[in-house]
Amino acid sequence: MRITTTVAAAASIAVLSTSAFAGGMAPEVMEPPVVVEPMAEPTSSVSPTYIVLGVLAALLIAAAVSESD
DSSP: OHHHHHHHHHHHHHHHHHHHHHHOSSOOOOOOOOOOOOOOOOOOSSOHHHHHHHHHHHHHHHHHHHHHO
16 A cells, blocks of 8 residues: 555656646747738739720721721
8 A cells, every 4th residue: 555655646746747847937938920921923014904005096097097098
């Protein structure tokens, strides 16, 4: 019985002492969350509106030149 009591006491001391060292006395350090910014898709320097207007102007000029002949 004495060995069982000694083993039980030793086991409880071992379990309690390991949890005491788990956190320590230092203050908690909270690291900021990592934010991954999505990369912007490359855009062209010319707006698609200008391309459509240029094609429309070219068609109107071509139609005007072909009618005057």
